[in-house]
Amino acid sequence: MKDLVLKKLSTIPFGKDGQNIVSAGMVSNIVIQDGTKVVFSLTVPEDGGMEINELRNQAERVVSSIKEIETVLVVLTAEKEASAPEAKPVPKLPTKPDRKVGPDLRPVAGAIPGVKAVLAVASGKGGVGKSTTSTNIALGLRSLGLKVGLLDCDVYGPSIPRLMGITERPDIVDGRIKPMQQYGITVMSMGFLMDEEAPIIWRGPMVVSALMQMVREVDWGELDVLVLDMPPGTGDAQLTLAQQVPLAGAVIVSTPQDLALIDARKGLKMFKDVDVPIFGIIENMSTFICPHCGESSDIFGHGGAQQEAGKLGVMFMGAIPLHMDIRKFSDAGTPVVVAEPDGPHAKVYKQIAMKIGALLGEAD
Ligand code: ADP
Numbered sequence: 001m002k003d004l005v006l007k008k009l010s011t012i013p014f015g016k017d018g019q020n021i022v023s024a025g026m027v028s029n030i031v032i033q034d035g036t037k038v039v040f041s042l043t044v045p046e047d048g049g050m051e052i053n054e055l056r057n058q059a060e061r062v063v064s065s066i067k068e069i070e071t072v073l074v075v076l077t078a079e080k081e082a083s084a085p086e087a088k089p090v091p092k093l094p095t096k097p098d099r100k101v102g103p104d105l106r107p108v109a110g111a112i113p114g115v116k117a118v119l120a121v122a123s124g125k126g127g128v129g130k131s132t133t134s135t136n137i138a139l140g141l142r143s144l145g146l147k148v149g150l151l152d153c154d155v156y157g158p159s160i161p162r163l164m165g166i167t168e169r170p171d172i173v174d175g176r177i178k179p180m181q182q183y184g185i186t187v188m189s190m191g192f193l194m195d196e197e198a199p200i201i202w203r204g205p206m207v208v209s210a211l212m213q214m215v216r217e218v219d220w221g222e223l224d225v226l227v228l229d230m231p232p233g234t235g236d237a238q239l240t241l242a243q244q245v246p247l248a249g250a251v252i253v254s255t256p257q258d259l260a261l262i263d264a265r266k267g268l269k270m271f272k273d274v275d276v277p278i279f280g281i282i283e284n285m286s287t288f289i290c291p292h293c294g295e296s297s298d299i300f301g302h303g304g305a306q307q308e309a310g311k312l313g314v315m316f317m318g319a320i321p322l323h324m325d326i327r328k329f330s331d332a333g334t335p336v337v338v339a340e341p342d343g344p345h346a347k348v349y350k351q352i353a354m355k356i357g358a359l360l361g362e363a364d
Contacts, residue, residue, distance in 0.1 A: 124263025140353025158191030165333020
């Protein structure tokens with residue numbers, strides 16, 4: 001079967017010297033599961049442009065034409081830097097052999113079937129606690145009785161699998177990825193498909209196409225709200241996501257430091273530019289509460305985000321303290337809203353979730 005797959009793939013020409021994608025060394029890691037599912041890696045050239053999508057489509061098509069094959073997972077890997085470790089392939093989400101393949105990159109924000117509202121949680125830069133906040137807010141929304149999904153869009157450093165304590169990989173049923181279920185919410189992350197030790201070197205267009213597939217081709221089921229843990233920053237990938245996903249609104253996570261607020265302003269501007277309603281700013285790592293004596297101190301300053309929100313005319317959604325327990329529970333894979341649902345930190349997250357729920361028109 002492997003030979004047959006190679007034979008089919010070698011019909012796809014590449015380059016000017018009569019080469020094909022197999023002889024050019026672009027195909028690797030062919031895995032055949034149950035005799036019906038094929039996973040293989042296609043290493044795309046640095047300057048491939050839109051040709052990448054065409055190559056992927058052709059590769060899917062020729063392999064799908066093999067009678068026994070029901071599902072084709074194309075593993076699209078970027079050309080790696082010389083020093084980069086060997087990366088595990090990232091399976092492209094499956095497509096049924098008979099349907100049109102390739103990502104939908106049209107700049108149209110179409111609704112996601114079954115999903116009532118999409119909320120973006122963004123930050124102007126990394127390390128401000130965006131993923132921790134997304135996770136706990138998603139769980140807070142769930143505690144309001146909503147059906148909640150959480151999509152980790154941070155393909156550079158997906159941390160949701162660790163934060164949610166998920167180590168298994170998702171199933172593929174009828175050619176669609178089944179997201180994971182944990183603590184009552186539906187979760188998907190590129191981290192489920194990647195090797196944490198060997199990160200993929202992503203190039204811009206691939207990030208967007210992989211993310212759009214996760215948004216649209218994952219079987220989300222019926223959801224009241226899908227929370228997107230956005231990639232940190234305000235680059236092209238973020239902008240394209242904000243344009244192409246039908247966002248009901250966005251919240252910006254910021255630390256109290258000024259610098260972060262400057263970054264947060266960029267985040268606000270990005271959503272404003274594409275007409276996404278900004279629900280508000282969340283201040284994370286606000287007051288430090290000593291786990292020993294309970295005394296609070298404002299290590300990073302305090303109130304900066306609140307002042308800034310006032311100046312910018314957006315809602316200040318709340319301040320999450322900098323507390324050891326929040327980090328400890330996150331590291332253990334049991335977010336604080338799950339670990340201590342009636343504790344003081346869960347209360348802060350739930351209050352923010354209530355505001356968001358109200359803005360989404362979902363909370364009673
Ligand atoms: P980002 O998604 O912005 O990169 P993370 O959510 O991964 O940030 O958080 C970065 C680190 O800070 C993690 O170790 C996390 O546990 C910790 N952290 C986040 N928020 C808090 C908080 N309020 N109190 C204590 N630690 C926090």
